[in-house]
Amino acid sequence: MDLSDVFENLPDPGSYSFPDYTIPQGEPVMPIAVTDEELDAMLNLYETFAAVDPTGIDSNPFLATTTEFLQQTFGAPAYRPDEQLDDDIAAMLNDFADDLGGAEMGVVDATPKHHQTLYFFLVSAKGYHMAPHIRFDPDPDAVETLYRLYQRVTEQDYYLKRPSTVLE
Incomplete structure (x- = not known):
């Protein structure tokens, strides 16, 4: 599938809202099937995605110096939203790899945070492209794999993992 076809199917960020998963007495999760090949494709896509510098700070010494000056002068933290997204994606891939446990195929528990991370990964990949x-x-097959995993999460009902009871 072509990249433009995959990105065309994404929900509009202006109209998209995440479901409310707030349920007392437990962790909401959406179990989805993932293969080792899909996880490898997502990891390769993540490495390509994380290597991009959307701000231009790394490649522009003037911009880097100006940013550093503003941070020192006004005490603004050295925070970039793309770095936070990279950390969230890495944490999600680690969670999926742990759940898969080296097997060829398995079920992973996608949390509401994973749902958001998958969505922002897709939307950011579209923006970068x-x-x-x-x-x-990026590799169109890897983006399509990411989109399929995102669809599985959105189509899956959630259940409570480690539900607590009245007696606890």
């Missing part, structure tokens, strides 16, 4: 100043040409 469409931005004229960023050269991001």
Whole structure:
């Protein structure tokens, strides 16, 4: 499938809202089947995605110096939203790999945080690909794999993992 076809199917960020998973007495999870090949494709996509510098700070010494000056002058933290997303994606992939446990295929427990991370990973990948100043040409099969996993999570009903009872 072509990248533009995959990105065309994404929900519009302006109209998309995440379901409310707030349920007392337990952790809501959506169990989905994942293969080792899918996890490898997502890992390769993540490595390509994390190597992109959307801010241009790493490649532009003037911008890096200006940013550092503003941080020192105004005490602003050295925080970049893309770094937080990279950390969230890495944590999600680690959780999925732990749940898979080296097997060829298994069931992983996707949490509401994983649902959000998958969505933001897809939307950010689309943004990187469409931005004229960023050269991001990921493997279309990897993006399609990411989209299929995202669809599995959104189509799956959730249940409570480790539910607590009235007696606890």
